[in-house]
Amino acid sequence: GQNIDQPTEMTATEGAIVQINCTYQTSGFNGLFWYQQHAGEAPTFLSYNVLDGLEEKGRFSSFLSRSKGYSYLLLKELQMKDSASYLCAVKDSNYQLIWGAGTKLIIKP
């Protein structure tokens, strides 16, 4: 079967750094996406990785290791508005997106 694992919930402090991990077991791999979803709103695209390594975009970075079936999303200089769910999704060999259940990130002042 296909599986994406993420922690259910994480808590961090405003101004700090947090790393959200994602491990996957899928039939094939054609890229990994991270999305942010605020409560009651639509998911919005954050990043895409298809090659091993780190992709940096402002305060957010995403890392991929295909051999380990592992990715993480790194959020720096946390702000209260970063409180949201973060969804990891992998494109499998059929180019279908397999979604994780999301990690709810709570930022405390």
Add this chain to the structure above:
Amino acid sequence: DTGVSQDPRHKITKRGQNVTFRCDPISEHNRLYWYRQTLGQGPEFLTYFQNEAQLEKSRLLSDRFSAERPKGSFSTLEIQRTEQGDSAMYLCASSLGETESSPLHFGNGTRLTVT
């Protein structure tokens, strides 16, 4: 770019009734997707279109669900004889689909409550 829009935002219906939702994708996007999401879960794939052709439908999808995209622009999702288990957020997304890195752009969803 006005984004993906969905209508209605909320729908409350009684069990056994039919409901129809509409999605207007970003105008130049040729791919359109329907997903369902429940609290604390990721989006669950329902179906997708490339232009007006429905290319894939989830095997888990009951035959009470049907979707159309008649002119390759807006799409409708109909649920017949609704059941309480159909209560969820129904999300529409579109993408350019030119490369596999093209991200999905989601609408704000239609929240369905079946009483």
